[in-house]
Amino acid sequence: MNAAFQGKRVLITGGMGFLGSNLAIKLVDAGARVTITDAMIPGYGGNLFNIDCIRDQVTVNFCDVRDVHVMNYLVRDQDYIFHLAGQVDHILSMTDPFPDIDINIKGTAVLMEACKHHNPQARVIHIGTRGQYGPAVSLPVNEEAPTHPKGIYEISRLTAEKITQVYNDIHGVKSIMLRLTNVYGARAQMRHARYGVVNWFVRLALDDQTIQLFGDGTMKRDFLYVDDCVQAMLMAAACDAAYGQIFNVGLDQPTTFKQLAEVLIDVAKSGHWEYAPFTPERAAQEPGDFYSDITKIRTLVGWQPVTPLAEGLQQTILYYRQYKSHYW
Secondary structure (H helix, E strand, O other), X not given: OHHHHOOOEEEEEOOOOHHHHHHHHHHHHOOOEEEEEEOOOOOOOOOHHHHHHXXXXXXXXXXXXXXXHHHHHHOOOOOEEEXXXXXXXXXXXXXXXXXXXXXXXXXXXXXXXXXXXXXXXXXXXXXEEHHHHOOOOOOOEOOOOOOOOOOHHHHHHHHHHHHHHHHHHOOOOOEEEEEEOEEEXXXXXXXXXXXXXXXXXXXXXXXXXXXXXXXXXXXXXOEEEHXXXXXXXXXXXXXXXXXXXXXXXXXXXXXXXXXXXXXXXXHHOOOEEEEEOOOHHHHHHOOOOOOEOOHHHHHHOOOOOOOOHHHHHHHHHHHHHHHHHHOO
């Protein structure tokens, strides 16, 4: 799979963030010529330290995906474009919907228009979220499930995905649409709890604080280690049959939040947990149990996750213990 990216030009929007930086490191290792763009909006997760180990091997452009002229320039000659830039704070979207609409919808349209006019041969990998489904009608959730998102953030991500699909179907810009589950691991923002629930639990455990479990702690999720997630992105991008398709990227073996907290505290050897009532904001958007059916990506692309929860948490804890000063 790595051979598919040897010498290829790859653009990553939002490349200073959690997923983008991990992806950039893997692409550099695979021999790709990587360009990273990031607007470095405070609170969104962009962190220069995330690419410290590859800083001299990538091109960095501090810009906004909504900037038409910059995007028109940057997409030229790119072989692959991984579109990760976005407003990802679903709590914020409850009080201010406009960043979601502006960044996620307009930003995606700007990028796809740039590809249409200046590099229609580029291959685009659009990164969305399992939140696009809304409450699960049945479990596990496959790609044919209805989409009834409960918040503006999730609506904006679904709209961005549909825009990408139109450019694939109508304008010939080959694209893949991925719907990611709860991803955790190194290089995530750790300064607030508005998104990235597992990583926030990691911070609380490392600080020997109390993890609050909403409700009775039995709500189920599929928690995916970042290395497995990045591998899914790369394998999908390298698979010709994947273009034009929507894929879940998650786990079909769910974990309750109580199990997550117990494994995390055991691995970290610190931290505590307690039950807590839902906040009004979380109660309004909470979709209930959710875990992904990954039959489609397993069958068509050949990907499946390989990292057990305890092992992924161990690697995450080791990273933040070593580099805590760059994230706390």
